[in-house]
Amino acid sequence: MYVEFQQLPAHARVWIYQANRAFNEQENNFVQSYLKQAVQDWNAHGAPLAGSFQIRYNQIIVIAVDEKHNAASGCSIDASTGWFKDLAFQLGIDFFDRSVALVQEDSLTLFPLLGVKQAVADGQISSESFIATPQVNDLADFKANWPSKAKDSWLKKYFVAASV
Incomplete structure (x- = not known):
């Protein structure tokens, strides 16, 4: 229903x-x-x-x-x-696309999954960029945390500062 x-x-x-x-x-x-x-x-x-x-x-x-x-x-x-x-x-649309979706105002820019590391290195995706994450815990999580900042998503591994 x-x-x-x-x-x-x-x-x-x-x-x-x-x-x-x-x-x-x-x-x-x-x-x-x-x-x-x-x-x-x-x-x-x-x-x-x-x-x-x-x-x-x-x-x-x-x-x-x-x-x-x-x-x-x-x-x-x-x-x-x-x-x-x-x-x-x-x-003629693929709903099972696994690209990373960068939220930019009212639209998305997609990055191939294998190109995300390079997009971060090139500055196209920053730790503060908003990402349309593909999974949330429940509707409360969706409403509170979606889209997520890249640093708070599974992409956080690309923003870890190198330690000496």
């Missing part, structure tokens, strides 16, 4: 999917319509899930579910992954 994103509790479980490019307006509308129906019909072994989604930066989709209502099962999580495979096929 679809609920408004802002009505989900802080303990809601969250999944973040990043597209390899931004959606245009028509694609954004299509994704919203598709996901609203998919979340409305989402269930775990026949029990409806109280879930929602949010699109950020026209490129990142945040799915959340209140597991105190009904817990997501392996099958229901697989079903949600299937939504993104279907959307990828229909729109």
Whole structure:
């Protein structure tokens, strides 16, 4: 069952999917319509899930579910992954891209995972840069700490000062 994103509790479980490019307006509308129906019909072994989604930066989709209502099962999580495979096929967008997303105002700049160290060395990503991290603990963590500063994310290893 679809609920408004802002009505989900802080303990809601969250999944973040990043597209390899931004959606245009028509694609954004299509994704919203598709996901609203998919979340409305989402269930775990026949029990409806109280879930929602949010699109950020026209490129990142945040799915959340209140597991105190009904817990997501392996099958229901697989079903949600299937939504993104279907959307990828229909729109020609890769939702399983593993690039690092640097947040710059209202848009993202993507860096290939293997190019992150060089992007840091070149100053394209600093310790204070905001990164759209792919994982959060729950909705409270998402709201409080997303996007994260690079120094507070898994990228922190690139900002460790050398000791003598």
